[in-house]
Every structure is written in C-alpha cells, then in structure tokens.
Amino acid sequence: MHKKWYISLMLAATALMQFNCAGCGGDDGHIEYHEEDNLVSDVNFDSQAMNEIISSFSSPVEMAAMIQSSEVPFSPKYLVNPDVVKDYTSSFKKALGLGFLSADLGYLNVYSKTSLVIDYLVQIRSLSEDLKVGQFFDFQLLKRLATSDDNIDSLLIMSVQSYQKMDEHLRNNQRSNLSALLVTGVWLESLYLITQVAKDQYSDDFKDRIGEQKTILNQLLPILKLFHGKDFESLVQSL
C-alpha cells in the first residue's frame, strides 16, 4: 500500500520537473546582450532639399497613371507581397517597406483594384504604428479614398501632404534617417514598376521618365551618404 504511494509520488515529481523545464529545452538559443552607449547622433540636413525631392519626383500615382494610360494591363507580379513586410524586423527595413507599399498602393488605386488595397493598407498601418508615425495616416479616410475611383486627385494630394508632415516630424525628432529611407523606398518601387512595364512594352514616354530618375538619384545619394551604419552603406553601394 505504501509502496504504491511512493512510486506514484516519484512519478509525479519527475513529471513536474519536466513541466517546469518545458521551456528550458528550447531556451538554449538565447543570446545575452549588454547595452552599449550608442547614442546615434542624428544628421541634419536641409529640409528644403528634402521637400524638393519629395515634390519633384513623380509621385507614385502619377507614375501609375502614366502606366495605365499606356494601356499596359495590370499585373500583380510587379508588386511587393504585403505579407513579406511582416518579417521586416529593423526600423531600417520597415521604413523602406513602408515606402514600397505606399508606391504599390498608388499603383493599385489607379487600376481600381480595391480588393487588394485593403491588404496593403493594413500592412501600411502596421508598419507605421511600429515606427510610431501612424498618427499621420488617417486610415479611415485613406480606405475610403482608395476604394473609390473618383478621388484619385484627392488621394494624391493627401498622400503628398501626409508624407510631408511625416517627414517633418521625423526630422524634428532626429529620426530623419527614417524619412530618407521612406522617400527612397517610394522612389525605388516606382522606378521598379516603370522599368518592369517598360520591359514588356517599350515606349518613349517610359524612356524619358526613367531617364529623369537619374537626376533624382543624384539628389538622393548625398543625403543617404550622410547616414552612418552598415545598412546605409550597403544601400548606397547598391544604389
């Protein structure tokens, strides 16, 4: 009688130990990190210059409108898959991602692909929340605009305004690196879209546009070079 007790108690004890360490087993991968004093000092550059760049290069919507007018059919393969963005971990990547998605949003809107717009909006929102710039997007309004065809112009204006405000905020808060990345992302994605379309259907207009981008790149690169960090360096190099 007592033997049974002891045996069951032993079993229980071993089970309990298993229980506690259930998490321990997988925990061997934990890396220790010690905080360093790494205050990344920000870079100051002329807001004017930034504003110029922003307003100068064709907004994604314009780009898209041009693509559409040339009667190139819609093709989702040009676009970034919004889910991929979930795996962007650092704010560097997130800012770039935000730029990509915004450009794609414009493209979608031009082709009135309202069903896909929602996915992009959700990811844009998530990214902007992560970066703590969500307050500049009125998502309800965006959703409404993006899902109706007639308001392309207002969408255009709104997006430019939003970006400007956001950019200002970021720069005011010594986060201008993100601002630069955002712009870069938008520009990069628009360029990509145009080049892909041009591959399929060459036209002179496209050629001109693509050519114009070179000037913008020249304006962009110096700004990017101002930032430190491996990420920027590699970005600059690839650009």
Place this chain on the structure above:
Amino acid sequence: MWSIIANQDGGIDDKELQYVEGFLTQQLGAEGAREHIIGFKKDVGLIEDDDEAAAKKRKKIDFSGLTPVQMSVKILGISRRITKTINLKQRIIVYIRLFELVNTSKRFTEQRMAIIDAVGEVFNISKEELKDSKSFVVNENTEGLDIPSILFISGKEEKPVNAKCIPSEGLASDIYILRVASEELYFLRYTGTDDVYLNGQAINSGRIYLFAPGSTLKMSKGKPVYYSDVVATFQADKTFANLSFNVENLEFKFPNGAIGLRNINFSECQGRLVGIMGASGAGKTTLLNVLSGITTPSQGSVKINGINLHTEKDKLEGVIGLIPQDDLLIEELTVYENLYFSAKFCFKTETDEQIRARVDNVLKSLGLYERKDLKVGNSLNKLISGGQRKRLNIALELIREPSILFVDEPTSGLSSRDSVNVMDLLSELTLKGKLIFVVIHQPSSEIYKMFDKMIILDTGGYLVYYGHPVDAISYFKRHDGQINADEGECPKCGNVNPEIIFDVIEARVVDEYGKFQDNRKVNPEEWEDRFHKGVKPEIIPDVDTEPPRNLNVPGWLSQLRIYLHRDFKSKVSNLQYVFLNLTEAPLLGLILSFLIRYTSPNRASYIFFENENIVPYIFMSIIVALFLGLTVSAEEIFRDRKILKREEFLNLSRSSYLVAKVIILTCISAIQAFLYVIVGNSILQIVGMNLSYWLVLFAMFVFANMMGLNISSAFNSAVTIYILIPLLMIPQMALGGSMFSFDKLNQIIGSVGRVPIVAEIMASRWSYEALMVKQFKDNGFEIDYYEKEKQKSYASFKQVSYVSALSDALTYAVDCRDSIEEEDPEYDIERLKQEIDYGLALLREEVPNEMRRVPEITLDCLDKLYVESFTEDVSDEVEEYLSELDHYYGKLFNLAENEIESRKRYYEEQKPGYYLTRRNKYFNEKLQDIVKNVFEKNKIIRYENRLIQQQDPIFLDADNSTWFGFRSHFYAPNKWFMGRYYDTFYFNIVVIWLMSLLCYVTLYFDVLKRVIEWAGKINFSKLPFLKKIIERQKNKEIQKLLAAEKASKAVDSKSDKADKAERLERPERPERPKLERPERPKLERPDRPKLERPDRGERRERLPKIERPDREKKEEKNDNPQNTDSEDSTENVDKKE
C-alpha cells in the same frame, strides 16, 4: 436419563413416577404424554416389555448384569451422544430436571449422585454452576440457599446475606430464583402454599420452573415481579454508572401548529430496554427525535441526570446515540470501511489494531463478517441486501455503545431470525447498563417480551400506556371487557399477541346494520385519560452524577486525517469517478488546442506567432477551469448530508471536515490543471509558460471548488445546485474582460480608465489579465525588449497624443480669447469664457502631474491659468513649456528606439535569423494587438479634466495616485498597492487566492444557507404594497359572500343593508346600490309587496340617519313606536348575525 437414574438403587418409587407423569403431561398434554409415559414405565420395568423391536427403537438399555464400572461407561457414552445434539442452555435444563427427579423422593443415593455428577461433567457445565444447581434443588432451608447466584423473593424482614433479595409484601414463604450466569438462565422454585402465578398459571410447590424472559410472577398480595426486575437485581452488583432519564410534560408542536406530542411523562433508569409502539402517525418518530435531542419540544423537558437535554446540550456530548430508520451509509465504501471510519471517530486513544478488533467483533455479532468487503452501494445499485444495510446501520451506532441509545424500527425489513438477533444484541447492551429506546412495529412475540417497558402512543401523540409489555395486553383487554383479560400470554406456549392492543385501541363503532363506521369507540384523549386515572408510573429521581460517555473524540488533526482517509478511499473506490476526473481536463485541453491549432495556408508548418486563436484559448482555459472546478465540487457536501446528520451526535469539528474536503479538491484540481496545461500548451506550442499557466489555472480551479462547496452546502436538492451553476458561470464569462471590452459596457457600471467594480469581483477577470500580461511581457522573445518598448511607447504617447492634446486645448483657449478680444457680436462672451476655462482646466489638472513626472521642465505661471489672468504672455509660456516637453519625449523615444535597434542588429550579427525565429516561437501577434489596444480609435480621451491613455495599456504603469487603491486599467503590467508596485501576474494570483479564502469563510459560517433560510422566512403578506393587494382581495370576497347571502335570503334584504352598513368600510358603500337595486325588486315584490314597501321607504329614510347624530334617530323611533320596535328587534338580530 430419568429411566437410567430411576433404575438405580432399587428402582423407581411412586413419588418419582408421579413427578415424571406430571411433567410429561404438563409439557405435552394428556394425549401426547401417554405414549411416552408407557415407554418410561417399560424402561423402568413397571410394565412388561414384550415388544423387543420397540424397545430397541427406544434404545432401552439393559442394565441388568452390568458391573458398576461398565454401567458408568455406558452412561457416559449416552451422555456424550446427547451432548452432541443439544446446546449448553438445554443441557443445563436437563441437568436440573435430573436433580428434580431425585429430589422428589429425596433418595440421594451414592449411585444416583455419581451418575448425575458424571453427566454434569460430560455436559461441560462449570463446577460452580453444578454446585449452585445442586444447592438450589436440594436445599430446603434458607441457609443452604443463601448463595450469590440465588435470588429470594421474600416478605420476611430478614434479608439473606449472600443471596439477592426482592421484597414482596405479605408473602409467607420465599420464592427462590437460581441464576445460571453463563447462559443467563433462571430457574424458579417455590415451597410455600400461597397462590403464586407464573405467567398466569399457578405454580406447584416443590417443582422447579424455568423463568423465561418476559415472565411475570404475580402474588396474591404485593406487586408483581417481572423478569427484568430479577435480572436488574442480579446486575445491580456490577458497578454501572447511574442514569436517570426524566421526561416531564413534554409537548411538541409542528411548524404548522399541529400538535405532535402531548403531555408525555415518564421516567427511566439505566439497564432498561424500552419499546415505543403506536399506529402510523401516532408520533413515534417525533417522540424519538425529541427524546434524542434533534428537535426541541414546545413545552416540557427531557432531563438526563438532571441536565436538560435541549438547553444544555454540550454537557451531554457523547451520551446519546441515534439509529435512524433510513440507512445513512457511505455508498462507495465497503461494509468494513464504513464501520472502521465511524469507530476511528469515536475512540481517540485506541490503536489501529484495537479498533480493527472492535470492528470485527461488531461485524460478527451482527452477522456481517462474511460481507465485510462488499461495497455498500445505494438503493438503486444494491450490493448488499436491505437487511444487511439495516444491520450495518445499527452497527455504526452499536460500535461506540452510547449510554442512551435511540433506535428507529431496527427490525423492519429483516427476517425474523435477524430481527431476534438484533434485539438480542440490544438487550445485551442493556445488561451492560445502557438505556435503550426502540420504536418497533409489529414485533413478534419473542421480541415483544424482551422489552422491560412499553410506551404506547395513539394518534395525535397521546400517551395511552406506559408499563410492562405483557401487562399492557391485560390492561387493554380489561378495558375492552374481554373475559380472559388476566391472561397476558398464552399459558401453554407463552405466546403473546401484541396486535390485540391495537385492535382494542382502534376498535371502531358498529352501526345498526353491522357495518364498521369511521369513528372509533374510544378516542385517543379518552385512552390517555383512562391511563392517567389508573396507573401511576414510578418517578426516578434525577441522578446527580455526570452521565457516562463512551465517546473520546480525537483531536482536530486526527479528525482531519480520518476525514482525508475516508474521503480519499470513497473517491478512489469509484473507478468511473476517478477515470473521468483524471481524463476530463486533458481531454478538454486536447480538443480545444487541437481545434484551434491554426496554420496559415502559405506557411509550411505551424507558427505560434501567427495563431490568432491563442487569446481565446487563454480565456477558454479559464472557463474550463471554472466549469470543471465547479462541477467537481458542486455535490460534495450535499452528498454527505446524511452522514453529517448522523455525525451530529459525535460533535465532530466542522472545520476539520471542511478542510479535509478542501484539501482533497485542491489536490484533484492541481492534477487536473497540470494535465490540462501539459496537453494544451504543448499542442499549441506555447513555450516556457507552463508553470505560469498552471499557477493561474490552479488558482481558478480552487476558487471554483470553493464556490461549488458553498452552493453544495446551502441547498436542499441536487437539482437546485445544478440550476445555479449557469448563474455563477455567465457573469464570470461576461465580465472576464475577453468577451466584452470593459470600455464598451453600459455606462452605469463602466468606469473610465479603470476596470469596473462589477468586474473586479470576478475571479475570471484577474486570471485572464494575469495570463495575458504574463504571456506578452515575459515570453522568451519579448522579455528582451519589454523595458525599452515600454519606454518607447510611453515617450511616443506623450509626444504624439498627450502633448498635442494639451496643445490643442491651449490653442482652443487662445482662439476663444482672441474671439473675445475681437468682440465679435456673433459669439456670446460668457460662453467663450466658459470654453476658455474648459481648456485651461485641463492644463491646470495635467500640468502639475506632468511636472511631477518630468521635474526638469517646469511651468511657472501655473497659477495664472485662469480666464482672468490668461494673457498672451501666459499662453506663450505654456506653448514653450509644451514644446520643451515635446522635445524631451522625442529624445526619450529615440533613446529607447536606438537601444532596441542596436540590440536587434547585434542579434542579427551573432546569429542571422535569430530575431525572426525567436519571435515566431515565443510571441503572438494577435495577443499583442489586444494588449496594446491597437484597434481602439481613441488613443487618448479627456474625462472631466484629466487625460486618460487608452493606447498601449500593457506599457502603462498602474495609477499610483492613492496609497491604498490597487484599482487600475485592464492589462496593466503592474499593480500599485500600499506604496509599492507589484507584478500583475503575482498580484492577481494572490487576489484569486484571497477570494478563495473568503469563500471558505462563508462556507464555514454557512452564510449562503442562512441567507436562503432568512429569505424563506419573510412573511410576504406583511410587506406594505402586498398588504394592500391582499386586503383588497379580501374585501372583494366579503362582498361576494354577502351578495350570495342576499340572493338566498328572501326576507332579509333590509338586514343585509344594515349589516353592510356595519361591516363594510366606507369605500364599499357606493357599490351597495349597484348590488341591491336589481335584486330587491325581484325577490321581494312577489313575496310581500305591501308590507315591504313602506319598510323600504322608512329604511331609505333611516339609512342616512344612521350617519347623523343619535338625537334625531331617537326622535324618529319615538314617532313610530310600533314599527320601530319590530324593526329594531330585527335589526338587532341581524346585527348579531
């Protein structure tokens, strides 16, 4: 045997022959004896024995020609053969009869004595008893008879020295009674000439009679001597504790007012077996309940050794035992175990072996030993027979041998043999000095005679007889006028028929057609009357000493151990129960987690990060814990209620019982929670959180157990308990915080910025929050980032929402001020001023708080934030202050952000993909969305003059404005209490345990039960608004009655009116005309058209006059003397009516 002895030393003589003939005739009757007498005569050689064959058949022994030695050998052989066939009791009787034979002729020759002695030895009768028997039979004089085992019934003054004595008035010669102790046999001998009757038959002197149980000795003078008196006298030697049981003027009223017992008076002492009989509904069980102390009488008292049973109950602990009619057994335990645990509770000092020996003894004496390992089962699932259940029921009380025992119908349902066994046991107990009351129905003759006294009740609780049982029969026969009233028992066989008593009591009247009517000849009151007139019962004086108690209740800890042991055994023995309990929790966990283990289609395998069902899983786990805990415990105490009732007499500690239950349930809960977590968490791959989940769920299980125990103890039926469960569960579910957001509840119960109070009392809210916070904050991924993310969120909120809200308020105030200055006629200045104040109020409230939080940045013009002093300078200063804050928070944000980013970069360098894999394994996206309140549109709200943060509750510290208050918003990562922050997870668990503790306290004090009883006692008719309704109802009924009366009475319409004027209240008067007018014309005109009309007229006049003062009325009367007289009289008559 007789023939052998008779043949010695010269053969039989006349006296001996006479004796033998007389004996055989008396025993067998003339017919039956003849054959045997002839046989005997042949054996002793008085008749020629021709028939060889028949002689051989009779086993005639030819002793002629045998030497003495040979003869003794033969005799011994015969004796041995006889010994094998009869039992000791019978042997003793035979032995004495042998002596008797020799005694008749007094020829105590050597040979004869030798034979007798030899026989005595072979019969294995003890030497002492042989000697005593010899003395008894042989001696004629008092000296020889003066030995301890003989009792004298004597009228003489001299008392015997060694022998016992019962005095009897006027008895010339003594009666001697021999006691053979080993078999409790009594023999009677009388040498005198007076008339003495044994059981109604005259006894011969010189003969020895067997004095059987229930016998009565009646002398011509003096009181009768009963068997029980003789026994008691012999027992008086032994030192029994004295008991006195006095019942005086006992009356009992039922709650509905009916009288259950009236005017019960009697007295008893120790060592008696008292029977209670009566027709159904006479009040037997009621009497038993009152006598045993369960119910309190409305009048009168029950005193045991002078101590009032009902008012001084604690002094009589352990003295009383009650064996109820229904068996109160623990169904899951075996017969042995039931008894074993009951014994453990009664005998603190005995060792386990001693207790087991006791249990075995009792089992054997009740014939249950062979069945001891069978489970008891319940009435639907009988594993032992009904009779065995009953015997076990009796055994449970018998084992502790209380001094006063009450037994309710021990023999119903038992075979006659079992009944006798049980009653034998009880009467053995009385021999040990106990006082036993037995309610008995239809006793057999043998059992009926075992009682020392009989109480007979008649319908309505009347005591109609109290005295010796056999005398009862004579008494009732006498009252019935039956001829052979003196014969209580049958003279030949001693058989008694108790049914006669009830036939007499309940005899019905016969009508002239010879049919029985419904009413009785004599009703209960009359019987009671007759009894009180005839018999004066003896009163036993109250004994001074404390009553003996055989109870040694073990201490609290030991009781706890016993309860634990018993409960555990009873649970474990039910395999179904064990199996279900152990498998239910993990099965639920399996089903739940299996169903919600969602893998998104574009992923190769399951990723914890992406499972959107983890949050509902957490909530469902809590609900599962509640449900399981509740259902396991809901019936616990309810099931035990019979056992608890029985154990009331043992005065065991309620807290040890409850604690034992709690311990067992807690263990079950721990195991269930463990199994559930193991299964559920591993299927859903919740890593590293097992212990945390178990802690929370275990706390919830225990809380549910305690709730369940509370309702289990409070209600009187199982169904009610189960009906209550949804009422307990649904609020827990609704207010747990998962199904309905606290911010979106009805404003009456909602609170801003804090969890509403109704939800604070729900344990589910505490456990859900604990798990959500823990799962987010301390999982293997987030734990690296939490502190910095918190800082980031804080800074961002402040900068983005908080400061801008303040800034907006400022701007608004400035605009209003500007509008005032512009003196625009469109705007109302007062209104504008109010608006300014509205904006400034927010600043006035919030800025000091902010200055406390960020002391480096100050606003000096705080005192100037009022409408009058709100100048441009002030507003500029405030603006500057706000922008400083903005910068401050911006920097703070960047700091935190950079920390996080560098950490991420570092990880990525050390191990590429580390961040993502870790995140996918430990972190859940949906959970994050919820604890960060991502879907809330309003990140910040203004409530009165404060700003409340709605965003990121998981990163917001709890409100620390008061020292004591711990109330905070939902999903707070910590709780503030008495000056310190405590981690939410541990704080919440402690709160849940405190709630469980509170439940235990309410359980111990039976709070719920009392509330329900109190609610049941409310007299609804006394509530004010109901009172009016009831009265109105009554009045309507009165009216209807009166209307009916009028319809039937042709003449008295007048009187009705007058009556109504008297009886009814004013509001009804206006109704009268409606009722009367249609009727009067119809009824009266055909009958007395001429006479009535003038009356009516007068009446019409008079009616108003009734209201007027008396003077005028008298004048009226004087005017019409004749009519008034007659009408007056009729009025008066009717008034009386």
